[in-house]
Amino acid sequence: MSKGEETRQRIVAEAAKLFNQHGFEGGSMSELMEATGLEKGGIYRHFSSKEEVAAEAFDYAWQAALDARMHDLDLIPNRVDRLKQFVANFVERRSIVPGGCPLLNTAIDTDDGNPVLRERAKTALHGWRARLGSIISEGIERKEIRRRVDAKKLATLIISSLEGALMISRLERHNEALLVVQSHLETYLDMEARLRSK
Amino acid sequence: MSKGEETRQRIVAEAAKLFNQHGFEGGSMSELMEATGLEKGGIYRHFSSKEEVAAEAFDYAWQAALDARMHDLDLIPNRVDRLKQFVANFVERRSIVPGGCPLLNTAIDTDDGNPVLRERAKTALHGWRARLGSIISEGIERKEIRRRVDAKKLATLIISSLEGALMISRLERHNEALLVVQSHLETYLDMEARLRSK
Numbered sequence: 001m002s003k004g005e006e007t008r009q010r011i012v013a014e015a016a017k018l019f020n021q022h023g024f025e026g027g028s029m030s031e032l033m034e035a036t037g038l039e040k041g042g043i044y045r046h047f048s049s050k051e052e053v054a055a056e057a058f059d060y061a062w063q064a065a066l067d068a069r070m071h072d073l074d075l076i077p078n079r080v081d082r083l084k085q086f087v088a089n090f091v092e093r094r095s096i097v098p099g100g101c102p103l104l105n106t107a108i109d110t111d112d113g114n115p116v117l118r119e120r121a122k123t124a125l126h127g128w129r130a131r132l133g134s135i136i137s138e139g140i141e142r143k144e145i146r147r148r149v150d151a152k153k154l155a156t157l158i159i160s161s162l163e164g165a166l167m168i169s170r171l172e173r174h175n176e177a178l179l180v181v182q183s184h185l186e187t188y189l190d191m192e193a194r195l196r197s198k
Numbered sequence: 199m200s201k202g203e204e205t206r207q208r209i210v211a212e213a214a215k216l217f218n219q220h221g222f223e224g225g226s227m228s229e230l231m232e233a234t235g236l237e238k239g240g241i242y243r244h245f246s247s248k249e250e251v252a253a254e255a256f257d258y259a260w261q262a263a264l265d266a267r268m269h270d271l272d273l274i275p276n277r278v279d280r281l282k283q284f285v286a287n288f289v290e291r292r293s294i295v296p297g298g299c300p301l302l303n304t305a306i307d308t309d310d311g312n313p314v315l316r317e318r319a320k321t322a323l324h325g326w327r328a329r330l331g332s333i334i335s336e337g338i339e340r341k342e343i344r345r346r347v348d349a350k351k352l353a354t355l356i357i358s359s360l361e362g363a364l365m366i367s368r369l370e371r372h373n374e375a376l377l378v379v380q381s382h383l384e385t386y387l388d389m390e391a392r393l394r395s396k
Contacts, residue, residue: 021310026224099310107369108306112219112297122369156366156378157359164362168354171305171320180354 008046011036015057016064020099024054024117025109051116058117061095061102062124068093070131079139080194083158086132087185090162091178100170103128104163129155139193146195154193158185206244209234213255214262218297222252222315223307249314256315259293259300260322266291268329277337278392281356284330285383288360289376298368301326302361327353337391344393352391356383 001009014035019027029050033040047053069089076082099105106121132155139145161181168177199207212233217225227248231238245251267287274280297303304319330353337343359379366375 023221023224023307026221100306104365105306107365108298108303109221111368118369125366125369153378156363156375157382160362160366160375160379161355161359162362163365164358164360165354167302167305167361167365168323168358170309171316171323177354177358180351181358184355 004046007038007042011038011043011046011053012056012060015053016061016097016102017099019054019057020061020097020102020105022099023109024058024102024106025114027054029053051114054114055116055120058102058106058120058124061097061099062120064097065095065102066128068095073135079135079142079144080189082135083132083139083189083193084186086135087158087162087182090166091175091182101163101166104166125159129159132158136193143195145193149193161185202244205236205240209236209241209244209251210254210258213251214259214295214300215297217252217255218259218295218300218303220297221307222256222300222304223312225252227251249312252312253314253318256300256304256318256322259295259297260318262293262295263300264326266293271333277333277340277342278387280333281330281337281387281391282384284333285356285360285380288364289373289380299361299364302364323357327357330356334391341393343391347391359383 011032015027015032018031018035022031029040029043032043032053036043043053047056069086071089071093073082073085073089076085103121103124106117107125110118110121129152133151136145136149136151136154140147140149140151161184162178165177165181169175209230213225213230216229216233220229227238227241230241230251234241241251245254267284269287269291271280271283271287274283301319301322304315305323308316308319327350331349334343334347334349334352338345338347338349359382360376363375363379367373
């Protein structure tokens, strides 16, 4: 990696940390200058605008969140167990980027604002839902999940309940809500989604 | 109501509208001056600081959200049906204060920031959970809900899944996620919570 590319990456990583905690929309360039130790010109050599930094920082933070949530899922062949591990990862594994879920933060931050970031958040949501949906569809094909399960609806239910519980857990600084939702989803997956051999 | 009290109320109502859309932490006093048509001095005659306006505006917005969600619940005697109507209200009824859920907005806004607003959001969450919890406990006493249902856990599950679905629905500008969660909760309440006469 060239020195210029290295600096660019460092700016994105610092911006992700900063903006995921203080808002991708609300975070300021002066805070970013302080965090990176760069002058304004040093940042604008690599990015044309604050919006461009924020958009790349969002993608970086989102990738880090997905990496934590999808950690080692491929090692689990049964798709119901894989979904349960995904839920456990969401509850237990923290992203390397602090500040909570970038999707939740950015969706709330931008729902009456910045359309570029809003599009990034929508793309993130749809990609995530599609990945969970694939796991569910594969489970149906592999006869591990019942045919009547709707992949998109189940993925939506999992994402909704985990994201809402994360909001509560961060507000309470206690993971009780996440554990309540985890237990509910585990029971639901075992009782309503899992296809048992007769 | 005195003229002074009237002005104060109008500031709070306008601040609630403004800050619930653009952030209770991020909203600016100059935007509030524009929305109310008052000079800075006209606002500070009634409030000692922006934090005080924001805190009262949050309480106002939260009360409006609760009013919409709790609308006419007392008319429904059966507590399972009352919970189902609560879920339907959440999905269908909009608060008079635009900008989505004040609790969700403020929890995300302040989780790395403003401790006064954060406390207001925590109090709002705990009051809401306690009200749903009471409906559930009453349902157990009235033998409409099974004894093994944990009131706090069920209230947490309902709040988590609805708030997460609201985030998605606002991001997508489509209420599909809310409808998915509503249908899931209705089935769950009927099949797992409702006590049926033998």
